[in-house]
Amino acid sequence: MTVKLIFYLFAAILIFAAVRVITVRNPVHAALYLVLAFFTTSGIWLILQAEFLAIALVLVYVGAVMVLFLFILMMLDINLAPLRENFTRYLPVGLTVSILIFVEMTLVVKVLSKPAPADLPAASSNIQLLGEQLYSLYVYPFEIAAVILLVAMIAAIALTLRPKRWSKYRKPEQQVNVRRQDRLRLINMPAEPKD
Amino acid sequence: MFDIVYQYLPYPLAYSLIILIKIVLLVVPLMVAVAYYTLAERKIIGFMQIRIGPNRVNLSIIPGLNLLRGFGQPIADAFKLMFKEIIIPTNANRYLFVIAPTLSIAPALAAWAVIPFSETLWVANINAGLLYILAMTSLGVYGILIAGWASNSKYAFLSTMRFAAQIVSYEIAMGFSLVGVLMAAGSLNLSEIVAAQQGSVFHWFWIPLFPLLMIYFISGVAETNRSPFDVAEGESEIVAGFHVEYSGMLFAAFFLAEYANMILVAALTTLLFLGGWLSPFQGMGVLEQWTAWIPAPFWMFAKMSIFMLLFLWFRATFPRYRYDQIMRLGWKVFIPITLVWIVVVGLFILAQLPPWFDSTPITTALASR
Numbered sequence: 244m245t246v247k248l249i250f251y252l253f254a255a256i257l258i259f260a261a262v263r264v265i266t267v268r269n270p271v272h273a274a275l276y277l278v279l280a281f282f283t284t285s286g287i288w289l290i291l292q293a294e295f296l297a298i299a300l301v302l303v304y305v306g307a308v309m310v311l312f313l314f315i316l317m318m319l320d321i322n323l324a325p326l327r328e329n330f331t332r333y334l335p336v337g338l339t340v341s342i343l344i345f346v347e348m349t350l351v352v353k354v355l356s357k358p359a360p361a362d363l364p365a366a367s368s369n370i371q372l373l374g375e376q377l378y379s380l381y382v383y384p385f386e387i388a389a390v391i392l393l394v395a396m397i398a399a400i401a402l403t404l405r406p407k408r409w410s411k412y413r414k415p416e417q418q419v420n421v422r423r424q425d426r427l428r429l430i431n432m433p434a435e436p437k438d
Numbered sequence: 439m440f441d442i443v444y445q446y447l448p449y450p451l452a453y454s455l456i457i458l459i460k461i462v463l464l465v466v467p468l469m470v471a472v473a474y475y476t477l478a479e480r481k482i483i484g485f486m487q488i489r490i491g492p493n494r495v496n497l498s499i500i501p502g503l504n505l506l507r508g509f510g511q512p513i514a515d516a517f518k519l520m521f522k523e524i525i526i527p528t529n530a531n532r533y534l535f536v537i538a539p540t541l542s543i544a545p546a547l548a549a550w551a552v553i554p555f556s557e558t559l560w561v562a563n564i565n566a567g568l569l570y571i572l573a574m575t576s577l578g579v580y581g582i583l584i585a586g587w588a589s590n591s592k593y594a595f596l597s598t599m600r601f602a603a604q605i606v607s608y609e610i611a612m613g614f615s616l617v618g619v620l621m622a623a624g625s626l627n628l629s630e631i632v633a634a635q636q637g638s639v640f641h642w643f644w645i646p647l648f649p650l651l652m653i654y655f656i657s658g659v660a661e662t663n664r665s666p667f668d669v670a671e672g673e674s675e676i677v678a679g680f681h682v683e684y685s686g687m688l689f690a691a692f693f694l695a696e697y698a699n700m701i702l703v704a705a706l707t708t709l710l711f712l713g714g715w716l717s718p719f720q721g722m723g724v725l726e727q728w729t730a731w732i733p734a735p736f737w738m739f740a741k742m743s744i745f746m747l748l749f750l751w752f753r754a755t756f757p758r759y760r761y762d763q764i765m766r767l768g769w770k771v772f773i774p775i776t777l778v779w780i781v782v783v784g785l786f787i788l789a790q791l792p793p794w795f796d797s798t799p800i801t802t803a804l805a806s807r
Binding site for chain 1: 450534564565566569570572573576577579580583584587595598599602603605606609626
């Protein structure tokens with residue numbers, strides 16, 4: 244009973260936050276509503292006894308990804324008017340995509356729906372079970388995912404690597420070693436004749 | 439201890455009531471500790487710089503006898519801040535401006551929920567304790583991020599940018615050093631991590647994980663935005679950083695959060711590397727018998743105070759880092775060292791190196807295979 248009440252409270256907050264993400268005018272506010280949405284999702288996952296996933300969601304998405312997101316959004320100077328101009332033009336595309344997602348999700352839920360699993364004993368450790376599964380049954384998918392992420396990381400670093408600077412800059416060691424003979428040429432030249 | 443509550447109240451109500459009582463019992467001493475930590479900071483830095491420090495506001499029961507000179511200072515400060523006007527800048531985002539200090543202090547206090555002070559003294563003993571603490575400390579950045587943006591001020595905003603980048607960078611090194619600890623202990627539960635260090639001073643993790651101890655504590659200093667990593671607050675360049683526009687209790691909330699976080703880092707370093715509440719005289723025969731009457735939390739607080747002193751000592755000693763050097767230290771020095779040391783810890787575990795790794799859950803699992 245209490246669990247249900249908490250679930251509906253969290254679900255209401257989650258839906259409110261998710262709606263606000265797309266309706267609010269200011270992009271920073273939208274990002275903050277997304278943070279709220281993530282946080283309430285993690286609350287719902289806690290009710291489902293998935294404490295590792297819940298904490299990982301907060302740690303990864305709220306603690307790192309959204310901070311970087313906000314970091315960028317706060318630095319942008321966004322002109323709000325052009326963003327809202329083509330609302331009606333893009334509406335059919337958006338509606339199609341959302342209807343598609345809705346149909347897919349209902350199909351998945353209908354096909355895969357099982358009775359709720361029994362409550363786990365209080366002492367069971369979510370993390371230990373997850374670790375055992377990941378490193379035994381799913382070890383190859385897990386390793387492949389890790390390698391793909393590593394490749395993506397190296398690619399991102401490679402993209403930001405710049406070639407040598409083309410602009411002029413000082414080289415102190417060359418400046419120090421400069422000799423007069425390299426820069427200065429003394430010539431003897433006759434004085435200009437008088438008119 | 440709480441059986442009587444369960445007798446007279448229905449279960450959910452009694453449970454909530456007990457949790458609430460525990461929270462109050464934790465937060466009130468914590469706030470007092472924060473207040474007196476500020477006094478300690480001023481006194482100790484004063485001592486290091488051959489000054490006296492605050493000595494005016496007395497707390498003397500007998501008039502004329504001023505043994506506790508300056509001990510009323512934190513209380514006086516608190517009252518001053520409470521009665522100051524809160525000024526909200528005209529072009530600030532009002533709602534976010536007011537909510538930012540709350541977002542800063544809430545995770546700082548919430549992280550304390552899983553800290554054990556002895557084998558039986560905690561608010562919550564959860565399996566994912568270490569992860570929970572990482573998640574909570576990473577939430578702390580939002581308060582400052584929002585404060586800087588909502589105050590609509592150049593300096594506050596610059597400070598916010600510095601702080602966010604610094605926190606995100608040092609969190610990685612911090613997380614990796616925690617990975618080393620949880621490999622050594624074979625658990626994410628803080629009480630079990632302490633239990634894994636049972637034995638003597640030489641069983642604690644500070645010897646095999648010494649580089650991680652260093653990196654964890656230094657990252658902790660950077661995470662709590664303390665000197666020499668306090669560029670977010672650089673008075674010499676950006677006035678006072680993210681809290682330029684704040685006054686009164688809103689301003690104070692940021693500092694409550696900062697000091698609560700400092701004490702938290704000290705507590706965590708103690709729990710993870712210095713054996714938490716375990717007595718340093720364990721396994722020393724006569725000494726252990728003589729000191730058996732000392733309650734376990736005493737050792738915890740004693741070890742915490744070492745790190746709490748270090749925070750202040752750093753501030754009195756080191757000049758502020760340059761920002762590019764902070765980034766270099768975080769990314770190019772700390773992260774590689776932690777990555778290497780995780781492999782080294784793995785080798786230690788494989789070699790079942792006594793006395794630390796001969797009977798951990800991982801090594802026993804390896805042996806039974």
